[in-house]
Amino acid sequence: MKQKHYLELIWWALTILIAVAVLFPIYSSLPSYRFGWINIIYIITFITVSRYIFLLQHTFLAHIEYLKVIFVFLCIPAVFLLVQELNLFQTYIDEEGVDALVGSLPYNKRPSMLAYIHNEMFFFGVGAILSCVLFPFRLILSIWRGRNRGTV
Numbered sequence: 008m009k010q011k012h013y014l015e016l017i018w019w020a021l022t023i024l025i026a027v028a029v030l031f032p033i034y035s036s037l038p039s040y041r042f043g044w045i046n047i048i049y050i051i052t053f054i055t056v057s058r059y060i061f062l063l064q065h066t067f068l069a070h071i072e073y074l075k076v077i078f079v080f081l082c083i084p085a086v087f088l089l090v091q092e093l094n095l096f097q098t099y100i101d102e103e104g105v106d107a108l109v110g111s112l113p114y115n116k117r118p119s120m121l122a123y124i125h126n127e128m129f130f131f132g133v134g135a136i137l138s139c140v141l142f143p144f145r146l147i148l149s150i151w152r153g154r155n156r157g158t159v
Contacts, residue, residue, distance in 0.1 A: 030046060037108075
């Protein structure tokens with residue numbers, strides 16, 4: 008069990024490192040980036056939930072059934088929140104225009120930064136949403152396996 012906790016800490020450190028690396032170009036160019044917190048949530052959710060989907064047997068969650076049931080029900084509002092925030096991002100771009108997002112940058116750097124922000128936000132946003140949709144099914148399968156076969 009101790010190894011699982013160390014592995015979990017390593018994964019969280021790696022997740023934070025990836026989030027910092029992905030968001031560094033944005034924050035170094037746009038210190039007042041409006042969608043920073045939801046972007047961090049997308050990155051952490053995508054990496055963590057995807058990891059739990061594929062590596063559930065190697066996590067602390069593997070044999071804690073009541074926590075799995077809680078996560079099944081928590082995924083429902085999480086999906087709605089993630090979809091709503093991605094929709095707000097797209098609506099902001101459509102209504103306010105690209106200048107509202109990258110208007111403080113020099114003109115020659117705007118297209119590349121806008122493409123980076125858009126692609127990164129949608130990659131991690133859609134990945135987080137899909138992971139949260141699939142995660143309850145993986146947890147239900149794990150609960151069933153635990154009760155009927157004794158495995159995860």
